[in-house]
Amino acid sequence: MAVVEGLGRVIRNLDKELRRIENVTMKGLIRGSIIIRRSMDDNAPSIPVDLGNLRASWFTVTSEGQAAGLGSRAGIARFRGPNKADMVSDHHGEVGKYATEIKGRRDPLLIMGFTAYYATYVHEMVGANFKQPKTGAMKAATGAKFFEAALKREEKAVFNVIKSEARIK
Template identity: 35%
Template sequence: LIEASIIIRRDMDITPPLIPVDFGNLRSSWYITITTGTTAGNSPGFKGGDASKMGSQHTSVVSGAASKAKSFPHPVVVMGFSAIYAEAIETKKKKHAWKRPSSGPHFFESALNRNKPLILKVIANSTKI
Protein backbone atom coordinates (compact mmCIF):
# COMPACT_ATOMS: atom_id res chain seq x y z
CA LEU A 1 0.00 0.00 0.00
CA ILE A 2 2.87 2.36 0.73
CA GLU A 3 4.36 1.62 -2.69
CA ALA A 4 1.02 2.50 -4.29
CA SER A 5 0.93 5.84 -2.47
CA ILE A 6 4.49 6.56 -3.61
CA ILE A 7 3.46 5.91 -7.22
CA ILE A 8 0.59 8.37 -6.88
CA ARG A 9 2.71 11.06 -5.22
CA ARG A 10 5.47 10.82 -7.83
CA ASP A 11 2.97 10.93 -10.67
CA MET A 12 1.46 14.18 -9.39
CA ASP A 13 4.89 15.77 -9.87
CA ILE A 14 5.64 14.45 -13.36
CA THR A 15 2.36 14.00 -15.26
CA PRO A 16 -0.05 16.92 -15.82
CA PRO A 17 -2.05 18.16 -14.17
CA LEU A 18 0.75 18.68 -11.68
CA ILE A 19 0.36 19.78 -8.07
CA PRO A 20 -0.13 23.57 -8.24
CA VAL A 21 2.59 25.65 -6.61
CA ASP A 22 2.65 29.18 -5.28
CA PHE A 23 4.89 28.81 -2.20
CA GLY A 24 5.15 25.00 -2.27
CA ASN A 25 3.10 24.54 0.88
CA LEU A 26 0.49 22.35 -0.78
CA ARG A 27 3.20 19.96 -2.03
CA SER A 28 4.81 20.02 1.42
CA SER A 29 1.55 19.08 3.12
CA TRP A 30 1.49 15.56 1.55
CA TYR A 31 1.29 12.72 4.05
CA ILE A 32 0.67 8.98 4.17
CA THR A 33 -0.15 6.77 7.11
CA ILE A 34 -0.96 3.08 7.34
CA THR A 35 -2.72 0.73 9.73
CA THR A 36 0.42 0.18 11.81
CA GLY A 37 0.69 3.92 12.40
CA THR A 38 3.78 4.41 10.27
CA THR A 39 3.63 7.83 8.67
CA ALA A 40 5.51 9.82 6.08
CA GLY A 41 5.31 13.56 5.81
CA ASN A 42 5.83 14.37 9.47
CA SER A 43 8.09 17.40 9.03
CA PRO A 44 7.01 19.54 6.10
CA GLY A 45 8.86 22.78 5.48
CA PHE A 46 6.05 25.30 5.21
CA LYS A 47 6.85 28.86 4.08
CA GLY A 48 5.22 32.25 4.40
CA GLY A 49 3.18 33.99 7.05
CA ASP A 50 0.97 30.96 7.69
CA ALA A 51 3.86 28.50 8.14
CA SER A 52 3.41 27.88 11.87
CA LYS A 53 -0.37 27.62 11.53
CA MET A 54 0.03 25.17 8.65
CA GLY A 55 2.52 23.15 10.70
CA SER A 56 0.07 22.80 13.58
CA GLN A 57 -2.74 21.95 11.20
CA HIS A 58 -0.57 19.36 9.47
CA THR A 59 0.22 17.65 12.78
CA SER A 60 -3.48 17.52 13.62
CA VAL A 61 -4.53 16.17 10.20
CA VAL A 62 -1.81 13.50 10.15
CA SER A 63 -2.62 12.45 13.71
CA GLY A 64 -6.31 12.12 12.82
CA ALA A 65 -5.48 10.13 9.69
CA ALA A 66 -3.20 7.82 11.69
CA SER A 67 -5.96 7.19 14.24
CA LYS A 68 -8.42 6.45 11.47
CA ALA A 69 -5.99 4.07 9.75
CA LYS A 70 -5.26 2.21 13.00
CA SER A 71 -8.97 1.61 13.55
CA PHE A 72 -9.24 -0.71 10.54
CA PRO A 73 -8.88 -4.46 11.14
CA HIS A 74 -7.19 -4.90 7.75
CA PRO A 75 -4.30 -3.04 6.05
CA VAL A 76 -5.24 0.43 4.87
CA VAL A 77 -3.40 3.53 3.71
CA VAL A 78 -4.62 7.07 4.25
CA MET A 79 -2.93 9.68 2.08
CA GLY A 80 -3.55 13.24 1.12
CA PHE A 81 -2.68 16.86 1.67
CA SER A 82 -3.11 18.60 5.00
CA ALA A 83 -3.28 22.14 3.62
CA ILE A 84 -6.70 23.54 4.46
CA TYR A 85 -7.11 24.74 0.87
CA ALA A 86 -6.10 21.43 -0.78
CA GLU A 87 -9.66 20.35 -1.57
CA ALA A 88 -10.55 23.78 -2.98
CA ILE A 89 -7.57 23.65 -5.34
CA GLU A 90 -8.26 20.02 -6.32
CA THR A 91 -11.86 20.87 -7.28
CA LYS A 92 -11.29 24.43 -8.54
CA LYS A 93 -13.50 25.31 -11.51
CA LYS A 94 -12.17 28.77 -12.42
CA LYS A 95 -8.95 29.19 -14.39
CA HIS A 96 -5.95 30.28 -12.36
CA ALA A 97 -2.41 31.15 -13.42
CA TRP A 98 -0.32 28.91 -11.17
CA LYS A 99 3.43 29.54 -10.91
CA ARG A 100 4.07 25.96 -11.97
CA PRO A 101 3.40 25.22 -15.66
CA SER A 102 1.05 22.28 -16.41
CA SER A 103 -0.40 22.34 -12.91
CA GLY A 104 -4.03 22.63 -12.00
CA PRO A 105 -7.15 21.15 -10.50
CA HIS A 106 -7.82 17.42 -10.32
CA PHE A 107 -4.11 16.64 -9.92
CA PHE A 108 -4.83 14.05 -7.20
CA GLU A 109 -7.86 12.47 -8.85
CA SER A 110 -6.06 12.30 -12.19
CA ALA A 111 -3.03 10.56 -10.65
CA LEU A 112 -5.31 8.01 -8.97
CA ASN A 113 -7.21 7.30 -12.18
CA ARG A 114 -4.10 7.15 -14.40
CA ASN A 115 -2.32 4.76 -12.09
CA LYS A 116 -5.20 2.50 -11.07
CA PRO A 117 -4.02 -0.51 -13.14
CA LEU A 118 -0.44 -0.16 -11.85
CA ILE A 119 -1.62 0.27 -8.25
CA LEU A 120 -3.80 -2.83 -8.48
CA LYS A 121 -0.86 -4.77 -9.92
CA VAL A 122 1.45 -3.61 -7.11
CA ILE A 123 -1.12 -4.59 -4.49
CA ALA A 124 -1.75 -7.97 -6.14
CA ASN A 125 1.99 -8.71 -6.33
CA SER A 126 2.53 -7.88 -2.67
CA THR A 127 -0.55 -9.65 -1.31
CA LYS A 128 -0.06 -13.01 0.36
CA ILE A 129 -2.96 -15.30 1.14
Protein backbone atom coordinates in the same frame (compact mmCIF):
# COMPACT_ATOMS: atom_id res chain seq x y z
CA MET B 1 -17.70 22.73 2.94
CA ALA B 2 -15.99 21.99 -0.35
CA VAL B 3 -17.03 18.91 -2.29
CA VAL B 4 -14.72 16.91 -4.54
CA GLU B 5 -16.65 15.91 -7.64
CA GLY B 6 -15.81 12.71 -9.51
CA LEU B 7 -13.30 11.42 -6.98
CA GLY B 8 -15.83 9.13 -5.29
CA ARG B 9 -16.39 7.17 -8.50
CA VAL B 10 -12.64 6.69 -9.00
CA ILE B 11 -12.15 5.50 -5.42
CA ARG B 12 -15.14 3.12 -5.63
CA ASN B 13 -13.72 1.54 -8.80
CA LEU B 14 -10.30 1.09 -7.21
CA ASP B 15 -11.84 -0.27 -4.01
CA LYS B 16 -13.93 -2.77 -6.01
CA GLU B 17 -10.81 -4.06 -7.76
CA LEU B 18 -8.86 -4.26 -4.49
CA ARG B 19 -11.61 -6.35 -2.87
CA ARG B 20 -10.90 -9.01 -5.47
CA ILE B 21 -7.35 -9.39 -4.14
CA GLU B 22 -7.04 -11.51 -1.03
CA ASN B 23 -4.39 -10.78 1.59
CA VAL B 24 -3.48 -7.24 0.56
CA THR B 25 -0.24 -6.21 2.28
CA MET B 26 0.79 -2.88 3.73
CA LYS B 27 3.86 -2.90 1.48
CA GLY B 28 1.61 -3.00 -1.58
CA LEU B 29 -0.55 -0.14 -0.30
CA ILE B 30 2.51 2.00 0.47
CA ARG B 31 4.04 1.30 -2.95
CA GLY B 32 0.69 2.21 -4.54
CA SER B 33 0.57 5.54 -2.68
CA ILE B 34 4.10 6.32 -3.88
CA ILE B 35 3.02 5.74 -7.50
CA ILE B 36 0.10 8.14 -7.08
CA ARG B 37 2.22 10.80 -5.36
CA ARG B 38 4.93 10.70 -8.03
CA SER B 39 2.31 10.89 -10.75
CA MET B 40 1.03 14.17 -9.28
CA ASP B 41 4.53 15.63 -9.76
CA ASP B 42 5.50 14.08 -13.08
CA ASN B 43 2.29 14.34 -15.13
CA ALA B 44 -0.16 17.09 -15.97
CA PRO B 45 -2.13 18.24 -14.17
CA SER B 46 0.44 18.39 -11.38
CA ILE B 47 0.03 19.88 -7.91
CA PRO B 48 -0.30 23.68 -8.19
CA VAL B 49 2.61 25.45 -6.52
CA ASP B 50 2.76 28.97 -5.16
CA LEU B 51 4.85 28.73 -2.01
CA GLY B 52 4.85 24.92 -2.13
CA ASN B 53 2.68 24.52 0.96
CA LEU B 54 0.01 22.41 -0.73
CA ARG B 55 2.67 20.02 -1.99
CA ALA B 56 4.34 19.96 1.45
CA SER B 57 1.04 19.06 3.12
CA TRP B 58 0.94 15.60 1.47
CA PHE B 59 0.76 12.73 3.96
CA THR B 60 0.17 9.01 4.27
CA VAL B 61 -0.89 7.18 7.43
CA THR B 62 -1.13 3.41 7.86
CA SER B 63 -2.99 1.14 10.24
CA GLU B 64 0.44 -0.04 11.43
CA GLY B 65 1.04 3.42 12.87
CA GLN B 66 3.40 4.67 10.17
CA ALA B 67 2.99 8.28 9.13
CA ALA B 68 4.93 9.93 6.33
CA GLY B 69 4.83 12.93 4.08
CA LEU B 70 6.72 13.39 0.85
CA GLY B 71 8.43 16.75 1.01
CA SER B 72 9.06 16.33 4.70
CA ARG B 73 12.20 15.57 6.63
CA ALA B 74 12.12 13.90 10.04
CA GLY B 75 8.32 14.16 9.98
CA ILE B 76 8.29 17.97 9.73
CA ALA B 77 6.62 19.25 6.57
CA ARG B 78 8.45 22.15 4.92
CA PHE B 79 5.90 24.94 4.95
CA ARG B 80 6.73 28.56 4.02
CA GLY B 81 5.21 31.99 4.33
CA PRO B 82 3.28 33.91 6.96
CA ASN B 83 0.96 30.97 7.77
CA LYS B 84 3.85 28.52 8.31
CA ALA B 85 3.26 27.93 12.05
CA ASP B 86 -0.48 27.40 11.57
CA MET B 87 0.09 25.01 8.66
CA VAL B 88 2.64 22.97 10.63
CA SER B 89 0.21 22.75 13.55
CA ASP B 90 -2.71 21.80 11.28
CA HIS B 91 -0.55 19.23 9.48
CA HIS B 92 0.49 17.48 12.68
CA GLY B 93 -3.07 17.62 14.02
CA GLU B 94 -4.64 16.12 10.90
CA VAL B 95 -2.00 13.41 10.46
CA GLY B 96 -2.29 12.54 14.16
CA LYS B 97 -6.09 12.39 13.92
CA TYR B 98 -5.99 9.94 11.02
CA ALA B 99 -3.21 7.88 12.63
CA THR B 100 -5.23 7.50 15.83
CA GLU B 101 -8.39 6.69 13.89
CA ILE B 102 -6.92 3.73 11.98
CA LYS B 103 -4.05 2.47 14.14
CA GLY B 104 -4.39 -1.15 15.14
CA ARG B 105 -6.98 -2.12 12.55
CA ARG B 106 -6.72 -5.75 11.59
CA ASP B 107 -6.75 -5.31 7.83
CA PRO B 108 -4.08 -3.17 6.15
CA LEU B 109 -5.34 0.37 5.62
CA LEU B 110 -3.66 3.47 4.24
CA ILE B 111 -5.00 7.02 4.16
CA MET B 112 -3.33 9.58 1.91
CA GLY B 113 -4.07 13.17 1.09
CA PHE B 114 -3.25 16.79 1.77
CA THR B 115 -3.63 18.69 5.04
CA ALA B 116 -3.54 22.24 3.63
CA TYR B 117 -6.86 23.86 4.54
CA TYR B 118 -7.33 24.98 0.93
CA ALA B 119 -6.45 21.64 -0.73
CA THR B 120 -10.02 20.75 -1.73
CA TYR B 121 -10.72 24.26 -2.99
CA VAL B 122 -7.61 24.29 -5.21
CA HIS B 123 -8.31 20.74 -6.42
CA GLU B 124 -11.75 21.77 -7.64
CA MET B 125 -10.74 25.07 -9.34
CA VAL B 126 -11.38 23.89 -12.89
CA GLY B 127 -10.52 26.66 -15.35
CA ALA B 128 -8.29 28.56 -12.92
CA ASN B 129 -5.10 30.14 -14.19
CA PHE B 130 -2.54 28.40 -11.96
CA LYS B 131 1.05 29.55 -11.65
CA GLN B 132 3.12 27.35 -13.95
CA PRO B 133 6.66 26.01 -13.52
CA LYS B 134 9.46 28.23 -14.81
CA THR B 135 10.49 27.72 -18.43
CA GLY B 136 12.82 24.78 -18.78
CA ALA B 137 11.63 23.17 -15.57
CA MET B 138 11.15 19.43 -15.69
CA LYS B 139 7.81 19.71 -13.89
CA ALA B 140 4.50 19.03 -15.62
CA ALA B 141 1.92 21.82 -16.04
CA THR B 142 -0.14 22.43 -12.91
CA GLY B 143 -3.91 22.33 -12.77
CA ALA B 144 -7.12 21.40 -11.02
CA LYS B 145 -8.13 17.79 -10.40
CA PHE B 146 -4.46 16.80 -9.92
CA PHE B 147 -5.26 14.12 -7.29
CA GLU B 148 -8.23 12.67 -9.18
CA ALA B 149 -6.24 12.61 -12.44
CA ALA B 150 -3.36 10.73 -10.77
CA LEU B 151 -5.76 8.18 -9.27
CA LYS B 152 -7.41 7.59 -12.66
CA ARG B 153 -4.13 7.53 -14.57
CA GLU B 154 -2.39 5.13 -12.17
CA GLU B 155 -5.33 2.87 -11.28
CA LYS B 156 -3.97 -0.17 -13.14
CA ALA B 157 -0.39 0.38 -11.94
CA VAL B 158 -1.54 0.66 -8.31
CA PHE B 159 -3.76 -2.41 -8.66
CA ASN B 160 -0.88 -4.40 -10.17
CA VAL B 161 1.65 -3.40 -7.49
CA ILE B 162 -0.81 -4.25 -4.70
CA LYS B 163 -1.55 -7.56 -6.40
CA SER B 164 2.18 -8.32 -6.78
CA GLU B 165 2.74 -7.73 -3.05
CA ALA B 166 -0.30 -9.75 -1.90
CA ARG B 167 0.45 -12.65 0.45
CA ILE B 168 -0.59 -16.13 -0.52
CA LYS B 169 -2.46 -18.08 2.17
